[in-house]
Amino acid sequence: MNDEQRYKQGLEVRTEVLGEKHVNRSLENLNDFNQDFQNFISRFAWGEVWSRPGLPRHTRSLVTIAVLLALGREDELRMHLRACFNNGVTKDELKELILHCSLYAGLPASNAAMHMAEEVFKDLGIAPEKVNKD
Template sequence: MTRPDGAGLSDEQRYDQGMQVRRAVLGDEHVDRAVAGTVPLTADFQGLITRYAWGDIWSRPGLGRRERSVAVLTALIALGHHEELAMHLRAALRNGLTQEEVVEVILQSAIYCGVPAANTAFRIAKDVYSEA
């Protein structure tokens, strides 16, 4: 039996599980672009994030994808990872958050991550959501 957290799975099974979750969260278009852009230099890293981040961590049963998106958005805002933030702002909607809830996450982050970080997050969110 396949466990949702990847425990007891082979690397190949974790990769397959991770790819399913990665596609569900980020969308086929994004994942296809990432896979197509993989070169020998980045292949091990792509495998690592697919197996570990998506196959193990995002697959764990303790939090739903909505809650994981809230945690990820906050961490990316705090750390200033703007490119990843844009990607996960799109993913947050796919995971069931509304734009209004994303606004609340960014407002909450203003208190704990800083107003400049939240200001940048709002700018990125405005750009990302105007694409849709």
């Protein structure tokens, strides 16, 4: 596969995972400073790594969220929390992932991710249900 084909494949995968709105916004904001970087992201991250057959996208989403949580990369984490539903990740899986990460990435990082996930849920209209305090 040549670079142009890899870019095209990457753009397709990137759009399927992150959504057309996000990708279109990135493309609309291309300029002579960021164009090479955006091309690299589409070719390498999405056209090469996310396109590999070794892991399903569902698993890739969970791994990506765990790593971003551990590294404290909030902007990317928010983006992937929003996008993971395109790959079949459920709210319950996210809850368990964040809880599990608290053991290895720390409570503050997981607490921040939990709040961020709740904000994303609210934005997507899938806010968690209230529970009784009893």
